[in-house]
Amino acid sequence: MSQKLNLGWLGAVAMGVVLSVAAQEKPADFTTQVPLSVAGEGPWYRLELPLSVQLNARQADLSDVRVFNAVGDVQAYALAREAAQSSETRTLTEVKWFPLYSSVDATETAPSVRVQSSANGTLVEVQPSSQLEAGEEELRGWLLDASAIKAPLQQLILDWTSELDGFQRFTLEASDDLQHWQSWGEGQVARLSFSDERVEQHEVGLPGQSARYLRLLWITPHSAPTLTSAQLQSASTRSLPLPLVWSQALAGSSVKAGEYTWQLPMGLNVERVQVELSQPNSLAPVSLAGRRDSSLPWQPLGSGLLYRLSQNGQDVVQNELPLSGQIVQQLKLTVDERGGGLGDQAPTLKFAVRATQLVFLARGPGPYTLVVGNATAKAANLPLSTLIPDYSPAKLATLGRAMVDVGVVATQPSTGATSAPIDTNWKKFGLWAVLLLCVVFLVAMAFSLLRKPSAKS
Incomplete structure (x- = not known):
């Protein structure tokens, strides 16, 4: 009980110091x-900061946000602000796979099997x-056994034999009972000569x-x-990371063939970029x-293969690169021109950062205002x-919600934004001067008392 009281007392002291x-x-x-508008039960409210608001900050770590x-x-x-890998333990597991056959002229969505x-x-x-009979069957796909894996599945890694190079596209479904299937979208693997x-x-992202x-x-x-290997990467997490939020398209520049650069509005922990591929x-x-x-100097962040290719009347697109979040x-994007390049004009680029939640303790009358943008x-x-x-x-999930009025995000800079820090500094100087004068007065008083001869009895 005393430990809880001490923790509560320390929390109150810390809150008082910050305020x-x-x-x-x-x-x-x-x-x-x-x-801000608030809904739900307080006194705590959580707010997901829109990226448009974060980009008005003057400090990358959002030290200048207030309510x-x-x-x-x-x-x-x-x-x-949880990082994507902060609480994950990833494991790679080799899994069994079983071929799924159906007749060549079958019309059903998935082959019927006995398990x-x-x-x-x-x-x-x-x-x-x-x-x-032989010649009547056609390999439709594969059934993968992930029953030994208890953690959420993050990635599927395949290897295969094939006489033809190119892309191989497939649908992916998940089930716990082999009766009811949930769609996990489409995936593709590729093997190209270049x-x-x-x-x-080889890798396919899972949800x-x-x-x-x-x-x-x-x-x-x-x-x-024909598959030769199937592996599943799973990740155990103590808490799921916040989602990624994407920026608007950012124009770039090019001063050298095959090199394109982009200037971000501020220093950001970028975790993914998406490059526009306008040409088929x-x-x-x-x-x-x-x-x-x-x-x-420039620091390497990653590499990969970007493409937009037409296959069977559809565009197959891979235009994203994952980053570490620094x-x-x-x-700066450097392109191997042997692939034909991306043109003379720099493509537009979108970047993604981890979403940020702000939780505040409502005190005093509303409405409340979120402010940002102060370099000091x-x-x-x-x-x-x-x-x-x-x-x-x-x-955290049960707290009240605070919401930003999106139509008012692009607020004009405050007229007092430039003069306020100077005025605040003068106030600080004045307070320090008063404190120093008090100290000098106390020292002088103590010195005079020490020099005063003691009274004789």
């Missing part, structure tokens, strides 16, 4: 002010529901959900390859580099466990 540090700040000290009430009092708040499994659900045998080199794509079985059905079965049948092996500003403000503001956010004494991820 006192920010007590001199006013909404006019910040360049952008956005009204004020109707009378200008700053509110205690916390930021929740034999063990007591724990592991597949032992998978056979067609009816016996097919200027005496082999370019291969991060658990499933005991996966069903892979080729879109063009007559040219389907584009193929470009690329490498991406980034840096904080022009005075620093802070960058400039990006000091960080004032608290840990979630301090802001909410009995915090848990489950409780």
Whole structure:
């Protein structure tokens, strides 16, 4: 009991210190002010910060974000910004696969099969529901046994034999009972020859959900390859990361053939980029580099193969590159021109960052205002466990919601945004001067008392 009281007392002290540090700040000290509306039960409210608001910040770590009430009092708040890999443990597991056959002229969506499994659900045998003669059967796809994997599935990695190069597309479904199937979308693998080199794509992203079985059905079965390996990557997480939020298209520039650069609005923890491929049948092996500003050397961020190819009357597009999430403000894409390049004009680029949630403790009268944009503001956010004494991820989901009025996000910079920091500095100087004068007065008084001769008895 005493430990809980001590933790609560320390939390109250920490909150008081933070509020006192920010007590001199006013909404006019910040360049952008956005009204908030709240719904649900308080006194805590959580707000997902729109990227358009974050881009008005003057500091990459959002140290200059604040929430004020109707009378200008700053509110205690916390930021929740989990990195994509912060709480994940990834495991790669080799899984069994079973061929799925149907007759050549079959019209059903998926082949009908007879399944034999063990007591724990592991597949032992998978056979067609009816016996097919040689020449009547066609390989439609594969049934993958993931029953031994308990964690959410993140990635499927395939290897195969095939006499033909090219793309192999398939649909993917998931099930726990082999009776009811849920669509997980489409995937594709590729094996291409490129200027005496082999370019291969083996990985297929999965939605991060658990499933005991996966069903892979080729879109063009007559040219389907034969699998030689199937692996599933799973990830155990203590808490799911916040989703990615994408920017608007960003124009770039090119001063050298095969090199394109983009300037981001500020330094950001970029986790993914998407490059526009406007021309059909584009193929470009690329490498991406980034840096904080022009005075620093370029640092490699990743590489990959971008393409937009026409196949069976449809465009097959791969135009994204994953990044590690380090802070960058400039990006440079270098293209291997042997693939034909991406043209003289720089393509547009979109970038994605991890969503940020702000949780604040409502104090005083509403309405509340979110402000951002102050290069000299000091960080004032608290840990979630301090802001909410009995915090848990489950409780976070039950908090009231705060919402930004999207139509007012593009607020004009406040007229007092430039003069306010100077005025605040003069106030600080005045307070320090008063304190120093008090100290000097006390020292002089003590010195005079020490020099005064003691009274004789």
